[in-house]
Amino acid sequence: MAADTQTPVLRFDRVSVAFDEVPALADVSFQAYEGESRVIMGATGSGKTVLLKTALGLQRPDSGTVYVFGKDISRMRERELFDIRSKIGMLFQESALFDSLNIEENVSYPLLNQSSIHCPPEEVLPRVEEALKFVELEGTLEKFPSELSGGMRRRAAIARAVVTNPPLLLYDSPTAGLDPITANTIIALIVKERDLNKTTTLIVTYRYQDGNLVANFRYNPENGGLERAGDPAAGQAAGKGGASPSTLFMVLHEGRLVFEGPQTELEASQDPYISKFVKHRE
Amino acid sequence: MYGSIEFRGPSGLLDFLKEPFIAIQEFYLLTGRALRNVAARPHYGDDIIAQMDLIGVGSLPIVILTGLFAGAVMALQMSRALAQYGQVDQTGTLVSISLVRELGPVLTALMMAGRNSSGIASELGSMKVTEQIDAMRALGTDPIQKLVTPRMVATAVMLPLLTILADFIGMFGGWFVSRFFLDLPSQQYWSTVWRALEWNDITQGLLKPFVFAFIISLVGCYYGLRASGGTQGVGRATTQSMVAASVLILILDFFLGKIFVSQGVT
Numbered sequence: 001m002a003a004d005t006q007t008p009v010l011r012f013d014r015v016s017v018a019f020d021e022v023p024a025l026a027d028v029s030f031q032a033y034e035g036e037s038r039v040i041m042g043a044t045g046s047g048k049t050v051l052l053k054t055a056l057g058l059q060r061p062d063s064g065t066v067y068v069f070g071k072d073i074s075r076m077r078e079r080e081l082f083d084i085r086s087k088i089g090m091l092f093q094e095s096a097l098f099d100s101l102n103i104e105e106n107v108s109y110p111l112l113n114q115s116s117i118h119c120p121p122e123e124v125l126p127r128v129e130e131a132l133k134f135v136e137l138e139g140t141l142e143k144f145p146s147e148l149s150g151g152m153r154r155r156a157a158i159a160r161a162v163v164t165n166p167p168l169l170l171y172d173s174p175t176a177g178l179d180p181i182t183a184n185t186i187i188a189l190i191v192k193e194r195d196l197n198k199t200t201t202l203i204v205t206y207r208y209q210d211g212n213l214v215a216n217f218r219y220n221p222e223n224g225g226l227e228r229a230g231d232p233a234a235g236q237a238a239g240k241g242g243a244s245p246s247t248l249f250m251v252l253h254e255g256r257l258v259f260e261g262p263q264t265e266l267e268a269s270q271d272p273y274i275s276k277f278v279k280h281r282e
Numbered sequence: 283m284y285g286s287i288e289f290r291g292p293s294g295l296l297d298f299l300k301e302p303f304i305a306i307q308e309f310y311l312l313t314g315r316a317l318r319n320v321a322a323r324p325h326y327g328d329d330i331i332a333q334m335d336l337i338g339v340g341s342l343p344i345v346i347l348t349g350l351f352a353g354a355v356m357a358l359q360m361s362r363a364l365a366q367y368g369q370v371d372q373t374g375t376l377v378s379i380s381l382v383r384e385l386g387p388v389l390t391a392l393m394m395a396g397r398n399s400s401g402i403a404s405e406l407g408s409m410k411v412t413e414q415i416d417a418m419r420a421l422g423t424d425p426i427q428k429l430v431t432p433r434m435v436a437t438a439v440m441l442p443l444l445t446i447l448a449d450f451i452g453m454f455g456g457w458f459v460s461r462f463f464l465d466l467p468s469q470q471y472w473s474t475v476w477r478a479l480e481w482n483d484i485t486q487g488l489l490k491p492f493v494f495a496f497i498i499s500l501v502g503c504y505y506g507l508r509a510s511g512g513t514q515g516v517g518r519a520t521t522q523s524m525v526a527a528s529v530l531i532l533i534l535d536f537f538l539g540k541i542f543v544s545q546g547v548t
Contacts, residue, residue, distance in 0.1 A: 058419055078424060088420075090417075092417055094412055110422060113421055115422060
């Protein structure tokens, strides 16, 4: 990675967060560069969600510093944070679509409410339709979140996260509670978004399968599906270099970052906690 | 916003006292921010109108029923007391003063606490536990600006209006009892009703609902926004908001009444 010279998109510097003196993140440091993917794994309550929320400035660190696009957000006021947040897309765990708004209003919400987006009114609907087309949910504009299935809600939430074309995307357990087939289509969407728009992507998941897909597959624009990355023939056919997208795995244990590295290292790890998350590749 | 206070007490007593103090401090912070947002941009006018419809128009049936029967019961019970002095024809005076000064504002506010504090707490609480509040912040809106301020403004406008309505309906209930059960002439009843009222009564009768409106809306929002722990937490927030709002209304009612009575203009 020739990334050392550029500013990291996201940088955690010895960040700690505690709730009622129970540590949720303890001394976490890492940096993610443009175009990288991070797969964050860990048991329930290991601080995965807190990490994403801290990156978005929803949770303030008790100590340490968080830099997003080179700016220190840890001490910013809420109003200043809105500017940074407009460049970050977030998929919440249970989708967090607004129940009282229909899908069109949900997806257009960031376009209309983020002060630094400045989307002209006549462009809102086309962009909403484009985002819904991206997640293959055309024709649900008038529906309410309660009328959609879990997988469809997840897709609508992805549409809401990507509608502003943010350069950094955070996905909190995108496949939780979904059947394996639906889960794979959601991951395919995430990979598609990453490869088409070159976004930096952080994915929290407990399914090793998800991480494996993100690390080793890429979007094929010709057939609209995923293909194994690093296969030269497929790469040339798709008009790409065939280089494997850079994906690092991170494992959290009770708020501490206990592993950070590529998939091969993760699979080679002898640590009983870490190897628990690793299943054999298909 | 929350939990930013570092205060470690040396003994259990301090820990015991810590929680209510933090709660009061957080409630003040919420109130301050909600009030400041009234003047700040962006304004969510549509949300204010929607809340006025929900909180104000939606409460009409309950307020009408409460007012009607409160007035009727007052007439019925007071006539019993007045009969001892042979002053049954003064029923209108008692109904009028007690309604405008006390029963109208307090009963309407208690009904609204039951209906709207709990409604607001459960709505905001559900949004909190399903991360919709976080999503709102992530998507560039301040939840206090978007959710709390419109509810506060809508309640502050609607509650005095609803109270006026409840007062009038209550006088009508009193008239019904006076006319058909106490055999008072309508003319007699209505003239005592009007003559009894002074400016002090009216001011008091309108200031109280205005103050109660802030309690109802902000207590509901406060408990809703600090809900945690899934559906159980939402249920807890709903109950707590209603209890806290009702108790605070009764306490404040006493102090507001005290201020007006000690002015000497009774």
